[in-house]
Amino acid sequence: MPNEPIGPRLRALRQASGRTVASVAADAGLSVPYIANLENGRGNPTTNALSRLAAALGTELSIEFGSGAPAPIGPAPQSVVKLGRSRRFRSTVAALAAKSGQDPQDVATRLISACGLLAEALGHEASEHDWWRVLDALVLIADHPA
Incomplete structure (x- = not known):
């Protein structure tokens, strides 16, 4: 994901699961403002925080080096x-x-x-x-x- 904002991807995952920021924050052990900031493209999350978010969203964290990164995901209407x-x-x-x-x-x-x-x-x-x-x-x- 070279220079690809992670925020829209996090928001898409959360919205696809029908979850609120608060429910994901509670499951991940992170604050609501922290997750809201990440979704809005602010902040630099650690891999630990991303791993906890992935677990809370029922998915896995995958970090890749190389080409073939997926296209950025914009905010859902x-x-x-x-x-x-x-x-x-x-x-x-x-x-x-x-x-x-x-x-x-x-x-x-x-x-x-x-x-x-x-x-x-x-x-x-x-x-x-x-x-x-x-x-x-x-x-x-x-x-x-x-």
Whole structure:
């Protein structure tokens, strides 16, 4: 992750799991302002703090040296945040993860990030209904591959 801000990635992981900053802070043993600052691109976390955050978010910390770093993840639109907190979203993520043999948390994080990139490409935030149309299309593709 050369010079890639970690804040948007942390926020995307937290939002994809439907968690608040306070609940993650409690599980990680870190303060709410510390995590909020990290999500907003301020501060330089230690690997220990990142490891604790990863555990609190149900994922693993991975540090890589070399090329092939993933593209930066921007902040998720509010309609996507709302979508990510719904029971239907979690159910859809579980179904997609089962079909692809992937971790549901990873699938949720990627979907939230992808929706953010789609909103950026559209030039505006889509409605929650529009996000459901996108997710329904993904489920159709997963159920009936070409």
